[in-house]
Amino acid sequence: MTGFGYLIPQSVAFEENPERALGVIFDSDAIQGQDTAEGTKLTxxxxxxxxxxxxxxxxxxxxxxxxxSLLRRHLHIKEEPTKYHVNLSKDCIPQYTVGYEDRLKGYAERVLYDFHGRVRVVGSQTHGVGVNDCIRGAWAMARQLRGIGWKKMETGLEKALDERYDGAWVSAPANQGLPKSKL
Structure with missing residues:
Protein backbone atom coordinates (compact mmCIF):
# COMPACT_ATOMS: atom_id res chain seq x y z
CA MET A 1 0.00 0.00 0.00
CA THR A 2 1.30 3.38 -0.91
CA GLY A 3 -0.24 6.78 -0.54
CA PHE A 4 -1.94 8.64 2.26
CA GLY A 5 -4.96 6.34 2.47
CA TYR A 6 -8.59 6.79 1.51
CA LEU A 7 -11.86 8.24 2.69
CA ILE A 8 -15.24 6.57 2.36
CA PRO A 9 -17.87 8.93 0.94
CA GLN A 10 -21.18 9.35 2.77
CA SER A 11 -22.90 8.20 -0.41
CA VAL A 12 -21.67 4.61 0.16
CA ALA A 13 -24.63 2.50 1.24
CA PHE A 14 -24.74 1.05 4.78
CA GLU A 15 -24.61 -2.48 3.30
CA GLU A 16 -21.20 -1.60 1.84
CA ASN A 17 -20.00 0.14 5.01
CA PRO A 18 -21.54 -1.72 7.98
CA GLU A 19 -18.62 -0.66 10.20
CA ARG A 20 -19.61 2.99 9.71
CA ALA A 21 -16.04 3.80 8.73
CA LEU A 22 -14.81 7.19 7.59
CA GLY A 23 -11.58 5.98 6.03
CA VAL A 24 -8.14 4.45 6.47
CA ILE A 25 -4.76 6.17 6.73
CA PHE A 26 -1.67 4.29 5.60
CA ASP A 27 0.53 5.57 8.42
CA SER A 28 3.55 3.55 7.27
CA ASP A 29 3.58 5.57 4.06
CA ALA A 30 1.98 8.84 5.15
CA ILE A 31 4.36 9.42 8.08
CA GLN A 32 7.34 7.54 6.72
CA GLY A 33 10.52 8.01 8.73
CA GLN A 34 8.80 9.41 11.81
CA ASP A 35 9.38 6.31 13.91
CA THR A 36 11.70 3.33 13.96
CA ALA A 37 9.24 0.53 14.78
CA GLU A 38 9.04 -2.11 12.07
CA GLY A 39 5.82 -3.17 10.38
CA THR A 40 2.84 -1.83 8.53
CA LYS A 41 0.89 0.80 10.41
CA LEU A 42 -2.70 1.74 9.64
CA THR A 43 -5.28 4.01 11.22
CA SER A 69 -13.66 -6.38 9.51
CA LEU A 70 -13.11 -3.33 7.33
CA LEU A 71 -9.44 -4.17 6.70
CA ARG A 72 -10.30 -7.75 5.76
CA ARG A 73 -12.95 -6.66 3.29
CA HIS A 74 -11.27 -3.60 1.76
CA LEU A 75 -7.57 -4.46 1.86
CA HIS A 76 -7.76 -8.27 2.14
CA ILE A 77 -5.64 -8.23 5.32
CA LYS A 78 -6.14 -11.58 7.01
CA GLU A 79 -3.37 -11.48 9.65
CA GLU A 80 -4.05 -10.30 13.16
CA PRO A 81 -1.90 -7.32 14.13
CA THR A 82 1.07 -7.85 16.42
CA LYS A 83 0.09 -4.62 18.23
CA TYR A 84 -2.89 -2.33 18.12
CA HIS A 85 -4.29 0.64 19.96
CA VAL A 86 -7.95 1.63 20.12
CA ASN A 87 -8.81 5.22 20.96
CA LEU A 88 -12.20 6.91 21.05
CA SER A 89 -11.76 10.56 20.07
CA LYS A 90 -15.17 12.08 20.62
CA ASP A 91 -15.89 15.21 18.55
CA CYS A 92 -12.30 15.27 17.29
CA ILE A 93 -12.98 16.85 13.88
CA PRO A 94 -14.83 20.15 13.91
CA GLN A 95 -17.83 20.17 11.61
CA TYR A 96 -19.35 23.40 10.48
CA THR A 97 -23.09 23.45 11.06
CA VAL A 98 -25.95 25.25 9.33
CA GLY A 99 -25.58 29.00 9.75
CA TYR A 100 -21.78 28.81 10.10
CA GLU A 101 -21.11 31.57 7.54
CA ASP A 102 -23.46 33.99 9.31
CA ARG A 103 -21.94 33.24 12.72
CA LEU A 104 -18.42 33.64 11.33
CA LYS A 105 -19.34 36.99 9.77
CA GLY A 106 -20.79 38.18 13.10
CA TYR A 107 -17.67 37.01 14.91
CA ALA A 108 -15.41 38.79 12.40
CA GLU A 109 -17.39 42.00 12.80
CA ARG A 110 -17.15 41.75 16.59
CA VAL A 111 -13.36 41.12 16.53
CA LEU A 112 -12.87 44.11 14.22
CA TYR A 113 -15.12 46.36 16.35
CA ASP A 114 -13.68 45.30 19.72
CA PHE A 115 -9.99 45.18 18.80
CA HIS A 116 -9.64 47.59 15.84
CA GLY A 117 -7.20 45.35 13.98
CA ARG A 118 -4.99 44.59 17.00
CA VAL A 119 -6.10 40.91 17.09
CA ARG A 120 -5.86 38.46 14.19
CA VAL A 121 -7.59 35.10 14.22
CA VAL A 122 -6.51 31.82 12.62
CA GLY A 123 -7.46 28.21 13.39
CA SER A 124 -9.65 25.25 12.55
CA GLN A 125 -12.86 27.07 13.45
CA THR A 126 -12.12 29.85 10.97
CA HIS A 127 -9.78 28.62 8.24
CA GLY A 128 -10.52 24.92 7.66
CA VAL A 129 -10.60 21.85 9.89
CA GLY A 130 -7.44 20.11 8.70
CA VAL A 131 -3.95 20.50 10.11
CA ASN A 132 -2.82 21.69 6.67
CA ASP A 133 -5.54 24.36 6.68
CA CYS A 134 -4.31 25.66 10.04
CA ILE A 135 -0.67 25.67 8.92
CA ARG A 136 -1.57 27.46 5.67
CA GLY A 137 -3.67 29.99 7.60
CA ALA A 138 -0.90 30.67 10.12
CA TRP A 139 1.68 31.00 7.34
CA ALA A 140 -0.52 33.45 5.43
CA MET A 141 -1.19 35.41 8.62
CA ALA A 142 2.54 35.71 9.39
CA ARG A 143 3.24 36.92 5.85
CA GLN A 144 0.43 39.50 6.05
CA LEU A 145 1.94 40.97 9.22
CA ARG A 146 5.29 41.73 7.56
CA GLY A 147 6.34 45.29 6.91
CA ILE A 148 3.48 47.62 7.78
CA GLY A 149 0.94 44.79 7.49
CA TRP A 150 0.58 44.70 11.26
CA LYS A 151 -0.86 48.24 11.14
CA LYS A 152 -3.80 47.32 8.91
CA MET A 153 -7.35 47.15 10.29
CA GLU A 154 -7.70 43.40 9.71
CA THR A 155 -8.84 40.37 11.65
CA GLY A 156 -7.66 37.41 9.59
CA LEU A 157 -11.36 36.90 8.81
CA GLU A 158 -11.59 39.22 5.82
CA LYS A 159 -13.16 36.53 3.63
CA ALA A 160 -16.13 36.39 6.00
CA LEU A 161 -16.49 40.18 5.74
CA ASP A 162 -16.13 40.33 1.94
CA GLU A 163 -19.53 41.33 0.53
CA ARG A 164 -18.61 39.77 -2.85
CA TYR A 165 -18.66 36.32 -1.22
CA ASP A 166 -22.08 35.29 0.03
CA GLY A 167 -21.10 31.81 1.21
CA ALA A 168 -23.53 30.15 -1.19
CA TRP A 169 -22.51 26.94 -2.89
CA VAL A 170 -22.49 27.00 -6.65
CA SER A 171 -23.22 23.95 -8.74
CA ALA A 172 -21.27 23.33 -11.94
CA PRO A 173 -21.29 20.46 -14.45
CA ALA A 174 -18.64 17.86 -13.66
CA ASN A 175 -16.93 18.35 -17.02
CA GLN A 176 -16.81 22.15 -16.91
CA GLY A 177 -13.33 23.35 -17.78
CA LEU A 178 -11.83 19.89 -18.24
CA PRO A 179 -10.62 18.62 -21.59
CA LYS A 180 -12.67 15.65 -22.83
CA SER A 181 -9.56 13.44 -22.63
CA LYS A 182 -9.53 13.91 -18.81
CA LEU A 183 -13.15 12.80 -18.26
Missing amino acids: VMLGGHYWDGWEHFPSNDEAYELAM
Missing part, protein backbone atom coordinates in the same frame (compact mmCIF):
# COMPACT_ATOMS: atom_id res chain seq x y z
CA VAL A 44 -8.92 3.04 10.75
CA MET A 45 -11.30 5.92 11.41
CA LEU A 46 -14.77 4.87 12.53
CA GLY A 47 -17.83 6.78 13.62
CA GLY A 48 -17.90 10.51 13.00
CA HIS A 49 -21.28 11.64 11.74
CA TYR A 50 -22.43 8.00 11.74
CA TRP A 51 -22.38 8.04 15.54
CA ASP A 52 -24.21 11.35 15.98
CA GLY A 53 -26.87 10.93 18.65
CA TRP A 54 -25.51 7.63 19.98
CA GLU A 55 -25.59 7.36 23.77
CA HIS A 56 -23.34 4.28 23.92
CA PHE A 57 -20.29 3.84 21.72
CA PRO A 58 -18.61 0.53 20.88
CA SER A 59 -16.21 -0.85 23.46
CA ASN A 60 -12.52 -1.04 22.57
CA ASP A 61 -12.94 -4.74 21.70
CA GLU A 62 -15.95 -4.00 19.48
CA ALA A 63 -14.11 -1.12 17.77
CA TYR A 64 -11.15 -3.41 17.13
CA GLU A 65 -13.43 -6.02 15.53
CA LEU A 66 -15.08 -3.35 13.35
CA ALA A 67 -11.68 -2.09 12.19
CA MET A 68 -10.44 -5.58 11.39
Whole structure:
Protein backbone atom coordinates (compact mmCIF):
# COMPACT_ATOMS: atom_id res chain seq x y z
CA MET A 1 0.00 0.00 0.00
CA THR A 2 1.30 3.38 -0.91
CA GLY A 3 -0.24 6.78 -0.54
CA PHE A 4 -1.94 8.64 2.26
CA GLY A 5 -4.96 6.34 2.47
CA TYR A 6 -8.59 6.79 1.51
CA LEU A 7 -11.86 8.24 2.69
CA ILE A 8 -15.24 6.57 2.36
CA PRO A 9 -17.87 8.93 0.94
CA GLN A 10 -21.18 9.35 2.77
CA SER A 11 -22.90 8.20 -0.41
CA VAL A 12 -21.67 4.61 0.16
CA ALA A 13 -24.63 2.50 1.24
CA PHE A 14 -24.74 1.05 4.78
CA GLU A 15 -24.61 -2.48 3.30
CA GLU A 16 -21.20 -1.60 1.84
CA ASN A 17 -20.00 0.14 5.01
CA PRO A 18 -21.54 -1.72 7.98
CA GLU A 19 -18.62 -0.66 10.20
CA ARG A 20 -19.61 2.99 9.71
CA ALA A 21 -16.04 3.80 8.73
CA LEU A 22 -14.81 7.19 7.59
CA GLY A 23 -11.58 5.98 6.03
CA VAL A 24 -8.14 4.45 6.47
CA ILE A 25 -4.76 6.17 6.73
CA PHE A 26 -1.67 4.29 5.60
CA ASP A 27 0.53 5.57 8.42
CA SER A 28 3.55 3.55 7.27
CA ASP A 29 3.58 5.57 4.06
CA ALA A 30 1.98 8.84 5.15
CA ILE A 31 4.36 9.42 8.08
CA GLN A 32 7.34 7.54 6.72
CA GLY A 33 10.52 8.01 8.73
CA GLN A 34 8.80 9.41 11.81
CA ASP A 35 9.38 6.31 13.91
CA THR A 36 11.70 3.33 13.96
CA ALA A 37 9.24 0.53 14.78
CA GLU A 38 9.04 -2.11 12.07
CA GLY A 39 5.82 -3.17 10.38
CA THR A 40 2.84 -1.83 8.53
CA LYS A 41 0.89 0.80 10.41
CA LEU A 42 -2.70 1.74 9.64
CA THR A 43 -5.28 4.01 11.22
CA VAL A 44 -8.92 3.04 10.75
CA MET A 45 -11.30 5.92 11.41
CA LEU A 46 -14.77 4.87 12.53
CA GLY A 47 -17.83 6.78 13.62
CA GLY A 48 -17.90 10.51 13.00
CA HIS A 49 -21.28 11.64 11.74
CA TYR A 50 -22.43 8.00 11.74
CA TRP A 51 -22.38 8.04 15.54
CA ASP A 52 -24.21 11.35 15.98
CA GLY A 53 -26.87 10.93 18.65
CA TRP A 54 -25.51 7.63 19.98
CA GLU A 55 -25.59 7.36 23.77
CA HIS A 56 -23.34 4.28 23.92
CA PHE A 57 -20.29 3.84 21.72
CA PRO A 58 -18.61 0.53 20.88
CA SER A 59 -16.21 -0.85 23.46
CA ASN A 60 -12.52 -1.04 22.57
CA ASP A 61 -12.94 -4.74 21.70
CA GLU A 62 -15.95 -4.00 19.48
CA ALA A 63 -14.11 -1.12 17.77
CA TYR A 64 -11.15 -3.41 17.13
CA GLU A 65 -13.43 -6.02 15.53
CA LEU A 66 -15.08 -3.35 13.35
CA ALA A 67 -11.68 -2.09 12.19
CA MET A 68 -10.44 -5.58 11.39
CA SER A 69 -13.66 -6.38 9.51
CA LEU A 70 -13.11 -3.33 7.33
CA LEU A 71 -9.44 -4.17 6.70
CA ARG A 72 -10.30 -7.75 5.76
CA ARG A 73 -12.95 -6.66 3.29
CA HIS A 74 -11.27 -3.60 1.76
CA LEU A 75 -7.57 -4.46 1.86
CA HIS A 76 -7.76 -8.27 2.14
CA ILE A 77 -5.64 -8.23 5.32
CA LYS A 78 -6.14 -11.58 7.01
CA GLU A 79 -3.37 -11.48 9.65
CA GLU A 80 -4.05 -10.30 13.16
CA PRO A 81 -1.90 -7.32 14.13
CA THR A 82 1.07 -7.85 16.42
CA LYS A 83 0.09 -4.62 18.23
CA TYR A 84 -2.89 -2.33 18.12
CA HIS A 85 -4.29 0.64 19.96
CA VAL A 86 -7.95 1.63 20.12
CA ASN A 87 -8.81 5.22 20.96
CA LEU A 88 -12.20 6.91 21.05
CA SER A 89 -11.76 10.56 20.07
CA LYS A 90 -15.17 12.08 20.62
CA ASP A 91 -15.89 15.21 18.55
CA CYS A 92 -12.30 15.27 17.29
CA ILE A 93 -12.98 16.85 13.88
CA PRO A 94 -14.83 20.15 13.91
CA GLN A 95 -17.83 20.17 11.61
CA TYR A 96 -19.35 23.40 10.48
CA THR A 97 -23.09 23.45 11.06
CA VAL A 98 -25.95 25.25 9.33
CA GLY A 99 -25.58 29.00 9.75
CA TYR A 100 -21.78 28.81 10.10
CA GLU A 101 -21.11 31.57 7.54
CA ASP A 102 -23.46 33.99 9.31
CA ARG A 103 -21.94 33.24 12.72
CA LEU A 104 -18.42 33.64 11.33
CA LYS A 105 -19.34 36.99 9.77
CA GLY A 106 -20.79 38.18 13.10
CA TYR A 107 -17.67 37.01 14.91
CA ALA A 108 -15.41 38.79 12.40
CA GLU A 109 -17.39 42.00 12.80
CA ARG A 110 -17.15 41.75 16.59
CA VAL A 111 -13.36 41.12 16.53
CA LEU A 112 -12.87 44.11 14.22
CA TYR A 113 -15.12 46.36 16.35
CA ASP A 114 -13.68 45.30 19.72
CA PHE A 115 -9.99 45.18 18.80
CA HIS A 116 -9.64 47.59 15.84
CA GLY A 117 -7.20 45.35 13.98
CA ARG A 118 -4.99 44.59 17.00
CA VAL A 119 -6.10 40.91 17.09
CA ARG A 120 -5.86 38.46 14.19
CA VAL A 121 -7.59 35.10 14.22
CA VAL A 122 -6.51 31.82 12.62
CA GLY A 123 -7.46 28.21 13.39
CA SER A 124 -9.65 25.25 12.55
CA GLN A 125 -12.86 27.07 13.45
CA THR A 126 -12.12 29.85 10.97
CA HIS A 127 -9.78 28.62 8.24
CA GLY A 128 -10.52 24.92 7.66
CA VAL A 129 -10.60 21.85 9.89
CA GLY A 130 -7.44 20.11 8.70
CA VAL A 131 -3.95 20.50 10.11
CA ASN A 132 -2.82 21.69 6.67
CA ASP A 133 -5.54 24.36 6.68
CA CYS A 134 -4.31 25.66 10.04
CA ILE A 135 -0.67 25.67 8.92
CA ARG A 136 -1.57 27.46 5.67
CA GLY A 137 -3.67 29.99 7.60
CA ALA A 138 -0.90 30.67 10.12
CA TRP A 139 1.68 31.00 7.34
CA ALA A 140 -0.52 33.45 5.43
CA MET A 141 -1.19 35.41 8.62
CA ALA A 142 2.54 35.71 9.39
CA ARG A 143 3.24 36.92 5.85
CA GLN A 144 0.43 39.50 6.05
CA LEU A 145 1.94 40.97 9.22
CA ARG A 146 5.29 41.73 7.56
CA GLY A 147 6.34 45.29 6.91
CA ILE A 148 3.48 47.62 7.78
CA GLY A 149 0.94 44.79 7.49
CA TRP A 150 0.58 44.70 11.26
CA LYS A 151 -0.86 48.24 11.14
CA LYS A 152 -3.80 47.32 8.91
CA MET A 153 -7.35 47.15 10.29
CA GLU A 154 -7.70 43.40 9.71
CA THR A 155 -8.84 40.37 11.65
CA GLY A 156 -7.66 37.41 9.59
CA LEU A 157 -11.36 36.90 8.81
CA GLU A 158 -11.59 39.22 5.82
CA LYS A 159 -13.16 36.53 3.63
CA ALA A 160 -16.13 36.39 6.00
CA LEU A 161 -16.49 40.18 5.74
CA ASP A 162 -16.13 40.33 1.94
CA GLU A 163 -19.53 41.33 0.53
CA ARG A 164 -18.61 39.77 -2.85
CA TYR A 165 -18.66 36.32 -1.22
CA ASP A 166 -22.08 35.29 0.03
CA GLY A 167 -21.10 31.81 1.21
CA ALA A 168 -23.53 30.15 -1.19
CA TRP A 169 -22.51 26.94 -2.89
CA VAL A 170 -22.49 27.00 -6.65
CA SER A 171 -23.22 23.95 -8.74
CA ALA A 172 -21.27 23.33 -11.94
CA PRO A 173 -21.29 20.46 -14.45
CA ALA A 174 -18.64 17.86 -13.66
CA ASN A 175 -16.93 18.35 -17.02
CA GLN A 176 -16.81 22.15 -16.91
CA GLY A 177 -13.33 23.35 -17.78
CA LEU A 178 -11.83 19.89 -18.24
CA PRO A 179 -10.62 18.62 -21.59
CA LYS A 180 -12.67 15.65 -22.83
CA SER A 181 -9.56 13.44 -22.63
CA LYS A 182 -9.53 13.91 -18.81
CA LEU A 183 -13.15 12.80 -18.26
